[in-house]
Amino acid sequence: MNVGIGLPIGDPTTLLTWARRADAGPFSTLGLLDRLVYHNPEPLVALAILAGATTRIRVQTEVLLAPLRDTVLLAKQAATLDRMAGGRLVLGLGIGGRDDDHQVTGIDKRTRGRRLDEQMAVMRRLWSGGPYGDGVGPIGPAPARPGGPEVLFGGFKPVALERVARWGDGFLAAAAPSWAGGLFDTVRTFWKEYGRDGEPRIVAQVNVALGPQDVIDDAQANMHAYYTFTGTPDRMVAGLLTTPTEIRDAIARFADLGADEVMLYCYGLDPSQVDRLTDVL
Numbered sequence: 001m002n003v004g005i006g007l008p009i010g011d012p013t014t015l016l017t018w019a020r021r022a023d024a025g026p027f028s029t030l031g032l033l034d035r036l037v038y039h040n041p042e043p044l045v046a047l048a049i050l051a052g053a054t055t056r057i058r059v060q061t062e063v064l065l066a067p068l069r070d071t072v073l074l075a076k077q078a079a080t081l082d083r084m085a086g087g088r089l090v091l092g093l094g095i096g097g098r099d100d101d102h103q104v105t106g107i108d109k110r111t112r113g114r115r116l117d118e119q120m121a122v123m124r125r126l127w128s129g130g131p132y133g134d135g136v137g138p139i140g141p142a143p144a145r146p147g148g149p150e151v152l153f154g155g156f157k158p159v160a161l162e163r164v165a166r167w168g169d170g171f172l173a174a175a176a177p178s179w180a181g182g183l184f185d186t187v188r189t190f191w192k193e194y195g196r197d198g199e200p201r202i203v204a205q206v207n208v209a210l211g212p213q214d215v216i217d218d219a220q221a222n223m224h225a226y227y228t229f230t231g232t233p234d235r236m237v238a239g240l241l242t243t244p245t246e247i248r249d250a251i252a253r254f255a256d257l258g259a260d261e262v263m264l265y266c267y268g269l270d271p272s273q274v275d276r277l278t279d280v281l
Contacts, residue, residue, distance in 0.1 A: 001255045003281055004029030005274065006062060006205065006265030009040035010222055014269055016053050021274040023054035026281050029090065030054075031062035031205075031263050037100040038226070044077050051085035059085060062205070062263065063094035063154040063172060066119055067112040068105045072132065072139060075123040079143040087144035092172045092203075094154040098229055113159060120167040124148060152203055158186065165190040170201030170260075176239065177253035180204060184257055204254040205263040208241045210276040216242050219268035226267070240267075244280045 005022050007015055007030055019030055030050060032043040047059040059081075066074060082089040095112040096102070102109040122132070127148030131137030143149055153164045154172040164171045164187050171187045173180050184202055191200045209219035220237050227233040241247050247264065254262050266273055 002028035002261040004031055004261060004263045006031040006263045008266050008269050010269050012041040014271055017271045019050040019054050021271060023057045025278045029058040029060050031060045033062055034064045036104055048081050051088060058088045058090050060090035061092045063092040065096035066093045067095055067107055067115040068101060071119040071122050075126045076139055078149055079127055079141055082143040082149040083141050089149040091149045092152045161186045162190045164200055165194040165196055172203045174205045181257045202259045203261045204259045205265055206241055206250045208247055208264045209268045210273050211270055215268045215270045222267040247280050
């Protein structure tokens with residue numbers, strides 16, 4: 001079972017410390033979420049810097065809100081980062097659910113799923129060296145991985161789970177073990193229906209805070225602020241795992257469900273959590 005770390009978003013200047021410690025430890029991936037109308041760092045810019053400061057660990061958007069971005073520019077940015085990072089980019093994609101993020105980009109929230117499908121058709125073609133179309137293209141550079149960086153899709157509805165089989169390489173599940181199994185099974189069923197070879201890569205995510213009470217308090221406050229838009233931030237905060245036993249149990253339960261990786265998402269800023277989480281593994 002691979003275990004990655006989801007990076008906190010409260011202070012971008014701390015992320016180099018997090019990344020270097022994780023790269024020196026047992027962790028497989030660094031993840032970074034995406035918002036526009038919030039104080040988080042832009043993930044592709046931030047992960048490019050972190051990729052340059054590390055040597056082996058993967059860098060992953062978790063998840064990038066692709067419909068809010070220009071398709072061709074996103075394809076070029078992703079290919080560039082993947083190439084310069086030696087194939088270490090994992091492009092986690094989703095449609096987003098915040099009205100304000102869509103408002104500031106002028107993207108109709110009602111069409112975001114259809115737009116993502118259209119974007120994937122273009123990006124896959126460009127990453128494979130094909131032309132953009134209408135006498136334009138191709139658009140490089142070629143990514144390190146033939147056909148483009150690994151693409152994971154997040155989501156919960158059947159259309160999002162089907163998208164994994166149509167366009168992706170795997171599934172990013174922000175769901176508790178108690179109900180993630182059903183999502184995993186649905187993704188695998190679609191994968192077979194589309195005649196895909198092998199199995200989809202399954203990546204799970206849990207929210208954690210490990211350390212003294214001030215670390216836990218910091219994580220809870222940041223989580224509450226981030227999830228206020230849902231109207232139920234207390235429910236999200238209540239799911240935060242704060243002990244080694246809880247974290248080990250979650251990893252074991254996801255392993256039993258057949259997950260390939262678990263991302264331990266940290267909202268507290270203290271980078272010493274990397275060392276504490278290392279001791280948990």
